[in-house]
Amino acid sequence: MEHLEAVVIGGGQSGLAAAHALAEQGVIPLVLEASDRAVGSWPRYYDSLTLFSPARFSSLPGLAFGGNPDRYPHRDEVVAYLDRYAARLDADIRTGRRVSRVTAGAGGYGIELESGEHLSAGAVVAASGSFGRPHRPALPGLETFTGQVLHVADYRAPAQFAGQxxxxxxxxxxxxQVASELAQVTRTTLATRAPVKFARQRLLGRDLHFWLTRTGLDAAPLGRLLRTPPGQPVLDDGRYRAALSAALPERRPMFTDLEGSKARWADGSVEAVDSIILATGYRPDLPYLTDLDGALDPSGRPRHRDGACLAHPGLAFVGLEWQRSLSSNSLRGVGRDAARAARRLARHLSRR
Known part of the structure; x- marks a missing residue:
């Protein structure tokens, strides 16, 4: 069995940031990535996805994004950037390696891969993100709806929905964003439990991320002040507010029921619906930790404090939403959390 100092599970932005931070601490990690490229879930996002943060605020530690720093990079630019980052990283990155199980042992942790391969490590970083676990809420009638139901994780472009x-x-x-582009090709309703909240993308001639960085609200602990229900506001340069005002898409309170292929709305009206797209978020994708006692709570969420596992000192999480701040699961913020986790794991390894 191959033994490593540290294994990072996940080769997306969180895993790459964790590997960089561990190398800075003198720990050379092995990165295990399930797909064939160390770029995470970015290639699978919808075609029109554009970052809400400018390039100058969208890079991982050690490598600037490049190009015009004030532009808002497209999905494919992020993929190319992560490719460059992985190529420069001082780490062993193995793609096509899906981890199926992590267990605790006297020497640290046992790591079992779907291929049947077994490894062991003194420390483990869980950085597999959440894209693989889309959240599908229990909406009334959704189980029996006869039209098409998909999560936004499976959405790519509006053309296939034309006329629906x-x-x-x-x-x-x-x-x-998705509802607005769909509204250009077909009748689309944005169904929400409360009115959409907007935040201006630019204030006093500067992007919002400039002010978040300058004030410290982008980092822990002050950033937690922005975590107010029902969630973060939609960043807008004016386009989306105008689109909703023009009913492109129309915004309606959540439907009260689904009957066959029809939706019943709060005002009592009923209409046929062809497709429902759930843009309802994600949950941490950590099935390989199920057998590691105390790592997850009964709902599958990690039990941690600021990314440190409460039950296992050699296990850290990186890239969780609101792990330490509003930017914890973003390109601009994951490096801070990764550095904190790497320092803690380096100390743990030095005591073994």
Whole structure:
């Protein structure tokens, strides 16, 4: 059995940031990535996805994004950037390696791969993100709806929905962005439990992320002040607010029921619907930790404090939403959390 100092599970932005931070501490990790490229889930996001943060605020530690720092990079630019980052990283990155199980032992942790391969490590970083676990809420009648139901994780472009009656469920950035582009080709409703909240993308001639960085609200602990229900506001340069005002898409309170292929709305009206797209977020994708006692709570969420596992000192999480701040699961913020986790794990390894 191959023994490593540290294994990072996941080769996306969180795993790459963790590997960089561990190398800075003198720990050369092995990165295990399930797909064939160390770029995480980015290639699978919808085609029109564009970052809400400018390039100058969208890089991982050690490598600037490049190009015009004030532009808002497209999905494919992020993929190319992560490719460059992985190529420069001082780490062993093995793709096509899906981890199926992590267990605790006297020498640290046992890591079992779906291929049947077994490894062991003194420390483990769980950085597998959440894209693999889309959240599908229990909406009335959804189980028996006879039309098409998909999560925004499976959405790519509006062309396939042309001429359909579409309902997008959600009030976040993805929901508004996808519903707005669908409304250009077909009748689309954005169904939400509360009115959509907007935040201006630019203030006093500067992008919002400039002010978040300058004030410290982008980092822990002050950033937690922005975590207020029902969630973060939609960042907008004016386009999306104008689109909703023009009913492109229309915004309606959540449907009260689904009957066959029809939706019943709060005002009592009933209409046929072809497709429902759930832009309802994600949950941490950590099935390989199920057998590691105390690592997860009964719902599958990690039990941690600021990324440190409460039950296992050699296990850290990186890239969780709101792990330490509002930017913990973003390109601009994951490096801070990764550095903190790497320092803690380096101390743990030195005591063994």
């Amino acid at each position: 009656r579409v309902v997008v469920v959600g009030a976040g950035n993805s929901a508004v």
